[in-house]
Amino acid sequence: MSTTPIADHALLSDCHSSALVSRDGSVEWLTFPRFDSPSVMARLLDDDRGGHWAITPVGAYETTRRYLDATMVLETTFTTDSGTVVLTDALAMGPDEQGHSLGRSVPHLLVRDLTCTAGAVEVQVSYAPRPEYGLVVPLLSEVPGGVTARGGAEWLVLTTPVRLDLAASVGTGRARVEAGQTLRFALHRTTLEQTPAHVWSDDDLRETLDRTIAGWRSWSQLHQAYDGPWKELVHASGRVLKALTFAPSGAVVAAATTSLPEGVGGERNWDYRYSWVRDASFTMEALWVAACPDEADDFFAFMCTAAASGVGADQALQIMFGVGGEHDLSERTLDHLAGWRDSRPVRVGNGAWNQQQVDVYGELLGAASRLTDQLRHLDADTRAFLGALADAAAVRWREPDQGIWEVRGDPQHFLYSKVMCWVALDRAIAMAGLIGDESRVESWRRTRDEIAETVLRDGWSDTAGAFTQYIGTDALDASNLMLPIVGFLPARDPRVLATIEAIDERLTDHRGLVYRYRTEDGVDGLAGEEGTFLLCTFWLAQALAMADRVDRAREVFESAVRYVNDVGLLAEEIDPATGELLGNFPQAFSHIGLVNAAWAIHEAEDRLLGTQDHVGDTPVPPQRAAAKDGGTRVGGRH
Structure with a gap:
């Protein structure tokens, strides 16, 4: 080993x-x-x-x-x-x-x-x-x-x-x-x-x-113009995302490796050398901030091409693809390999490829909404595909699924999945003119509002004092930090603030790092424990910044970037006992989280100082502000 x-x-x-x-x-x-x-x-x-x-x-x-x-x-x-x-x-x-x-x-x-x-x-x-x-x-x-x-x-x-x-x-x-x-x-x-x-x-x-x-x-030089806080870390993360891009197709892999464990000696060892739909909106945001327009455009084009296979109310959107657009990613184990520090099994392929995960409709439409300036001339097939995504979300939001964390236990009514179906419809409504069919807007709006009512009524737990992992539980989940990030509720809404505080207090370890959830709750169907999750830690920093709690946001951000290695790379998780990096490496999610959190803190500081620049309702990074009135556009694909 x-x-x-x-x-x-x-x-x-x-x-x-x-x-x-x-x-x-x-x-x-x-x-x-x-x-x-x-x-x-x-x-x-x-x-x-x-x-x-x-x-x-x-x-x-x-x-x-x-x-x-x-x-x-x-x-x-x-x-x-x-x-x-x-x-x-x-x-x-x-x-x-x-x-x-x-x-x-x-x-x-x-x-x-x-x-x-x-x-x-x-x-x-x-x-x-x-x-x-x-x-x-x-x-x-x-x-x-x-x-x-x-x-x-x-x-x-x-x-x-x-x-x-x-x-x-x-x-x-x-x-x-x-x-x-x-x-x-x-x-x-x-x-x-x-x-x-x-x-x-x-x-x-x-x-x-x-x-x-x-x-x-x-x-x-052409693609990296970000000039905010932690500039060098943001630029380094932008280069990592470029390095994890399969240039012939535009696919971005989740990580460069397979089977580096989430817990030493455990079974949480997965192959991350594939491209997830879920990563799309997160990646779009990060590439927008890091000023990598070509890569963002290519990634979205890849996702639309790979995923466009009759998606609709009766056919689910596949959640991940090979870097060439392959659909069959059947999983197998390599029993002849000992694994890193004897962590077995070593897997290639990923069995999550055929899971039901209904959040992906929101993530892909969220990515599209970041690109509206670049998507003015969509072909008929792509317009129909985007509309079909919204139609599928309008039906499938009622179904249980494996959720963002791809649990291998029983499907649940995960709150994050419901919220992302809300995002799918919300973004489709905003892009109805671009999609080319406004006749469905009223139906989409009714379903969007029904989802919001369900989440607000059934997703809140008075016992937990927070939004919870899935309907009917009091367990916390860091994915609910995305509620303000995707615009479901304002960051300063009392329920959002309470959820942020609950996660900060009860899902955060002594190092200031955030767990996805507590594995002892047993929802993921796997034995053993895992480390704290760097993406979730950056989400906490981002949500705190959006709530104008900038000092705490900076503290959380610094807690995470303390684990960047000597050449600026991050894995997926941190071992809570030793502080070592765990999981596949380097991990796109971690670098995406770093970029987005850094920008959110930069945005919050500018907002508090009254210097933030906007185009409409969208905050604009400083390097793009000069371009919004007709100058040379620097790196915008979002």
Whole structure:
């Protein structure tokens, strides 16, 4: 099993696939050619069988890391008694002339440059590719300038200036590097049907890395104009969301990994390398603030295309898709892998794909409502699809479901699901002219009001002094922090304030972090416990800011960002006992929550100072305010 802390990893991405690199210079996770492809290296999930590629000084060393400015190119500095070496890692890609097409076409190439900046350092290389989640132990063969790996559907060529000894499908070697010397490595993937991968020249690798750095910087300059509180964290989170985007389709994956647990040694281990409809509105909001218009447009277009399959009152909207729009995400376990810290089972696929979750209608229509400026010329199919979503919400809101947290226990009448059906109808009413059918508005309005009456009457518990998880319980759920965020009730409504206070007092741990709900209530149908949930903590900060409780909002926000790792990444949860990151990594939801909470606090501070700018009733980030009267629009897809 792997015991390396989750926080010790950094993400690489070419907007097709991902890699995680440890502080020790080891590639512990790598998928080619897509995020959801079988891994080529997965030591993250099994030390012995998973596979890795490490470049590390021999003997004792100290490590510092950073992403190169405005990029997702990782720089790791190893300091030893004899000298210093810098390892620069990237999944290769480059921009078009305007920088808009970052990641559209990539070589499926992992580049690693090792430069000695002082003294001399002996380094060791260990290379053990293990395709198909470690099921394949490939044949390694030496070729001039590198090593080939054949096995299964993969053809891998390692470019290496260090000669490796090959034994038991592992390559190992050592080299001494001196000040001013650079060793360039690369791993290239292709399929057996294509022209075999080749060893790369030194000049080509240098140019490829330079293009990748330039591509990220060009994208950041064009798309990241946010200038509010926690600017660097917001920009870093925007780059993470870009890095979790599958550029060919626009899909944003929930995380780069599978089966990193929500509780050490437990069964709450899921595959998050897919794209959820639920994430749509949250992502739209975050990309709007982080000023990433192209990505937001692409994501919405992907969702509409993937989901548009006869949705209506008699056919549910699927809740998640593969990054290419695939519907069947059947779940299976990989019993040969030990799991991170012996957390089993290791799963691929996700059984939630065919769950009933009625909140998704509101989330997708909420995403559309953020894009009304960009959706002026919808085709007839998309207009009909959006109308069908509202019609489905108008019927399905009465049904129990698995809810936002995808519980594997009995369906319930979750309050959040009801509220999001309200959102679906509310947004459809506002967009009726855009959708092109105003004849249903009155019917939608009646159902919207009926949902609101039900939630207000049956969703409130005098015993709990708050809105509750589902109708008929007194249990709390942090998803009810969304009531003011989606506009169901004002943030300063006494019932909302009471719910915020109840969650702040009773779902928050000693670190100031928020649980989704109390697992001992048993609603999720799973054994064991889980950590505090970073998205929910950011929701609390956001709701507090909307209620003008800015000082407390800042405290909660700071409690969460304290757990950002040394290169700005967050997982899904925090272990309440140890403070370690838990869950899949990096987690889009956590970074989305960070961006949206930071903006809400910025908005609240401006509001209290009387300086907030608006277009109509919508608050406008400062970088967009100058554009609202006809100037150059900066990053608005929301």
